[in-house]
Amino acid sequence: MRKYIIALDAGTTSVRAMVFDLAAKQFIYTAQQEVGQTFPQSGWVEQDASEIFFKAAYVLNSCRAAAGEGEIAGIGIANQRETVVLWDRETGEPVAPAIVWQCRRTSEFCASVPKGMRDVIREKTGLPMDAYFSASKIRWLLDHTPAARELAERGRLCAGTVDSFLLFRLTEGKSFVTDHTNASRTMLFNIHTLEWDGELLDYFGIPRSILPEVRSSDARMGEMKLESAIVSLAGCAGDQQAALFGQSCTKQGDCKVTYGTGLFMLFHTGERCVRSQSGLVTTVGYTLGGKTRYALEGSAFNAGSGIQWLRDGLGFLSTSAESEQVASSVPDTGGVCFVPAFTGLGAPYWQSECRGLFSGITRGTTRAHLVRAVLESIAYEAKELAVCMEKDSGFHLACLKCDGGASANDLLMQFQADVLHIPVDRPKERESTALGAALLCACSLGLADEEAASKLRIRERLFTPSPEKERFDALYLGYLQAVRRALL
Numbered sequence: 202m203r204k205y206i207i208a209l210d211a212g213t214t215s216v217r218a219m220v221f222d223l224a225a226k227q228f229i230y231t232a233q234q235e236v237g238q239t240f241p242q243s244g245w246v247e248q249d250a251s252e253i254f255f256k257a258a259y260v261l262n263s264c265r266a267a268a269g270e271g272e273i274a275g276i277g278i279a280n281q282r283e284t285v286v287l288w289d290r291e292t293g294e295p296v297a298p299a300i301v302w303q304c305r306r307t308s309e310f311c312a313s314v315p316k317g318m319r320d321v322i323r324e325k326t327g328l329p330m331d332a333y334f335s336a337s338k339i340r341w342l343l344d345h346t347p348a349a350r351e352l353a354e355r356g357r358l359c360a361g362t363v364d365s366f367l368l369f370r371l372t373e374g375k376s377f378v379t380d381h382t383n384a385s386r387t388m389l390f391n392i393h394t395l396e397w398d399g400e401l402l403d404y405f406g407i408p409r410s411i412l413p414e415v416r417s418s419d420a421r422m423g424e425m426k427l428e429s430a431i432v433s434l435a436g437c438a439g440d441q442q443a444a445l446f447g448q449s450c451t452k453q454g455d456c457k458v459t460y461g462t463g464l465f466m467l468f469h470t471g472e473r474c475v476r477s478q479s480g481l482v483t484t485v486g487y488t489l490g491g492k493t494r495y496a497l498e499g500s501a502f503n504a505g506s507g508i509q510w511l512r513d514g515l516g517f518l519s520t521s522a523e524s525e526q527v528a529s530s531v532p533d534t535g536g537v538c539f540v541p542a543f544t545g546l547g548a549p550y551w552q553s554e555c556r557g558l559f560s561g562i563t564r565g566t567t568r569a570h571l572v573r574a575v576l577e578s579i580a581y582e583a584k585e586l587a588v589c590m591e592k593d594s595g596f597h598l599a600c601l602k603c604d605g606g607a608s609a610n611d612l613l614m615q616f617q618a619d620v621l622h623i624p625v626d627r628p629k630e631r632e633s634t635a636l637g638a639a640l641l642c643a644c645s646l647g648l649a650d651e652e653a654a655s656k657l658r659i660r661e662r663l664f665t666p667s668p669e670k671e672r673f674d675a676l677y678l679g680y681l682q683a684v685r686r687a688l689l
């Protein structure tokens with residue numbers, strides 16, 4: 202009988218489940234459901250956690266049906282991180298809308314946290330004080346939801362990230378758990394001791410009793426009924442960390458970049474927990490086989506969104522993919538530089554008020570030059586993060602593994618290799634997050650180990666850097682000058 206693993210990827214805009222064939226080392230089926238978001242006020246983002254659960258159950262059942270006679274050995278989970286759900290332990294019903302990671306409603310509170318406390322938080326959790334992370338969102342929900350407070354007093358309230366809520370509901374309330382990577386994004390979790398931190402819980406006024414038990418990323422999380430069979434829920438990680446594992450970044454110095462709407466770079470620092478001096482985040486990469494792997498994480502808020510803007514905002518392109526052909530029609534940008542600061546700039550600048558710009562425009566500038574400049578800006582952003590990571594960690598970046606929608610763009614990937622002066626390695630399976638969840642599940646079930654899992658990645662293409670190092674360094678310097686103009 203064929204053996205399959207299901208990877209459940211509960212993302213921000215959709216929930217997907219994919220059937221992974223262990224023998225063929227590939228996905229054979231995908232089911233996907235879009236999930237809604239609501240924006241009740243400027244800067245607020247909410248979701249209905251029940252909708253996420255029902256859609257997760259639906260795609261899991263679709264996968265079960267698609268696997269036919271095959272055996273489902275287990276289900277691994279990857280999920281959008283930091284998003285907070287509060288629910289009733291007895292009924293499993295959410296008591297308020299989920300506050301999504303993008304939501305900025307707690308910015309004011311976060312800005313009021315004194316410097317001393319920020320340092321404590323940074324030291325213990327690896328995170329800079331920001332509304333992005335879960336702690337202030339849980340506090341807000343407790344303050345603004347009378348039903349939640351009442352349930353908390355009666356010992357019936359549960360608070361957790363999306364993985365934790367899904368695991369609770371899929372196991373019909375039997376498992377109230379999360380994994381170390383998800384916990385490491387809450388701002389309540391000490392990443393050195395791998396425990397909820399009493400001082401931080403007190404500071405945010407969050408009772409320990411409402412939080413889940415934290416297990417390793419390769420732990421057995423519970424069991425669920427899928428049709429008539431009982432299936433093990435095994436292996437769980439936040440989406441970016443799952444992608445790190447799916448890209449077989451299992452050694453110190455390994456690095457992956459996901460080129461989606463934004464850009465996420467994770468740099469494996471092994472057993473070392475590196476404190477960033479450049480505004481990067483220190484996070485748990487994954488915990489597996491009793492070992493903890495740490496990572497440095499840097500993100501740019503806008504990457505593929507620049508291409509979306511050219512397509513939908515300016516009407517310069519009919520599809521995102523067309524950007525490659527248009528940009529290839531010119532040998533360079535003709536001196537034009539683009540800074541994609543649509544919503545400010547992240548590491549290492551952390552300016553949310555500055556805005557994007559084009560520089561160096563002449564009468565000879567064409568649509569192709571502008572499109573090329575937007576594509577190149579994505580590669581420069583990754584270079585800026587890579588420079589920070591090398592500086593912070595003291596490690597040399599030897600190769601970059603890429604995934605995400607815009608990694609399909611050959612011109613961008615070649616330019617990335619040229620600007621970084623290192624090879625860019627693109628895998629055959631671009632769904633790294635789902636692959637990571639499937640491989641963590643395989644490890645949990647004893648069907649693979651870290652070493653074996655890392656060999657399941659198959660390279661599709663290696664982009665080798667141009668020998669013209671100086672030329673690309675000069676282009677990068679030009680970009681940095683444009684950034685200086687954009688900064689306030």
Ligand code: ADP
Pocket residue numbers: 460461462463504505506507508509521522523524525605606607608609610
């Ligand atoms: P997300 O998970 O953030 O929604 P995806 O990984 O699906 O993102 O990638 C979608 C993004 O990638 C979009 O912003 C889109 O404009 C961009 N994109 C997709 N294909 C290409 C391409 N061939 N060239 C450049 N950008 C692309």
